[in-house]
Amino acid sequence: MPISVGIEVLRKASKENYAVGAFNFNNMETLQAIIEAASELNAPVIVEASEGALKYAGARMLYNMVQALANQTTVPVVLHLDHGKDFRLIMYALRAGFTSVMIDASSFPFEENVRQTKRIVDIAHAMGVSVEAELGTLKGIEDTVSVEERDATLVDPKKAVAFVEATGIDYLAPAVGTSHGAFKYKGESKIDYDRIKKVKELTKIPLVLHGASGVPPSIVERAERFGARLQGAKGVNDDVLREAVNCGINKVNMDTDLRIATVGAIREILATHPEEIDPRKILGPARAAMKEVVKHRINLLGSAGKALL
Ligand code: G3H
Ligand code: 13P
Ligand code: ZN
Numbered sequence: 368m369p370i371s372v373g374i375e376v377l378r379k380a381s382k383e384n385y386a387v388g389a390f391n392f393n394n395m396e397t398l399q400a401i402i403e404a405a406s407e408l409n410a411p412v413i414v415e416a417s418e419g420a421l422k423y424a425g426a427r428m429l430y431n432m433v434q435a436l437a438n439q440t441t442v443p444v445v446l447h448l449d450h451g452k453d454f455r456l457i458m459y460a461l462r463a464g465f466t467s468v469m470i471d472a473s474s475f476p477f478e479e480n481v482r483q484t485k486r487i488v489d490i491a492h493a494m495g496v497s498v499e500a501e502l503g504t505l506k507g508i509e510d511t512v513s514v515e516e517r518d519a520t521l522v523d524p525k526k527a528v529a530f531v532e533a534t535g536i537d538y539l540a541p542a543v544g545t546s547h548g549a550f551k552y553k554g555e556s557k558i559d560y561d562r563i564k565k566v567k568e569l570t571k572i573p574l575v576l577h578g579a580s581g582v583p584p585s586i587v588e589r590a591e592r593f594g595a596r597l598q599g600a601k602g603v604n605d606d607v608l609r610e611a612v613n614c615g616i617n618k619v620n621m622d623t624d625l626r627i628a629t630v631g632a633i634r635e636i637l638a639t640h641p642e643e644i645d646p647r648k649i650l651g652p653a654r655a656a657m658k659e660v661v662k663h664r665i666n667l668l669g670s671a672g673k674a675l676l
Contacts, residue, residue, distance in 0.1 A: 368441060387413055390413070391415050406441070416448060473502060499618075552602075557607070579602075
């Protein structure tokens with residue numbers, strides 16, 4: 368089917384209390400892994416490209432790959448721009464055919480975040496494209512010791528309502544205690560569930576969880592066994608993610624897990640088959656490893672079997 372529009376997929380997820388996996392990609396193998404996994408589970412899926420991905424591969428190239436694979440499957444596939452910070456790059460993604468964009472002006476003061484976000488909403492909505500924006504700072508909550516510090520870092524639910532009303536965004540990424548990358552927590556994974564519930568109750572729109580990779584020990588150990596240095600890596604474990612979805616999360620962003628799965632598989636092949644020079648024999652196992660990771664996460668989110676919009 369044609370590439371789907373973001374809000375059409377996420378409106379249903381919000382109404383029926385499940386989440387759609389949003390996986391970052393930069394190349395063909397990663398995209399195939401994501402779409403094959405979603406197709407086998409009959410799940411809607413979001414494939415997302417960062418500004419770095421657009422610079423690496425080109426927006427039109429990414430769009431064409433997604434269009435080719437979306438046309439071969441019956442599950443809805445959304446093409447989303449992740450963390451758009453540069454106005455021109457967001458326009459570049461819109462021109463290329465992305466069906467969802469994120470404007471990330473969360474590092475600016477509230478009023479400036481509203482101004483920049485509203486400008487993108489006006490343009491994207493005129494093109495039939497959905498918009499995500501972010502409020503608060505992505506940071507592990509165990510780092511923020513006091514209540515005051517936590518309030519200063521994480522999303523303020525009252526501000527979230529004002530933000531949604533002032534900008535007209537389709538979905539919101541509230542900072543609730545996760546962070547990007549492989550080293551999210553020193554201790555156990557934590558998320559401020561009450562804050563998610565409050566934001567959901569007040570805004571009533573789909574919510575997005577960034578920094579949601581699980582960093583599962585199985586893929587970390589494989590990568591480490593073959594030389595990767597990932598000591599202390601920790602992510603959002605399965606139980607914590609499931610509870611975040613129960614509280615109102617509908618889009619779950621993951622990149623790091625696919626990266627670790629990729630390097631683990633590639634390192635193993637290179638170490639155990641030093642004579643191998645065929646890239647397909649090296650990238651093929653990486654694709655298979657990513658597909659397993661994606662399937663595991665989709666099964667947790669409750670979106671398997673939800674392909675019919
Ligand atoms: O949130 C960031 C994503 O993991 C994308 O990372 O900017 O290195 O492509 P990147
Ligand atoms: P992870 O680093 O946890 O995979 O998060 C990715 C993300 O939030 C992309 O926007
Ligand atoms: Zn993110």
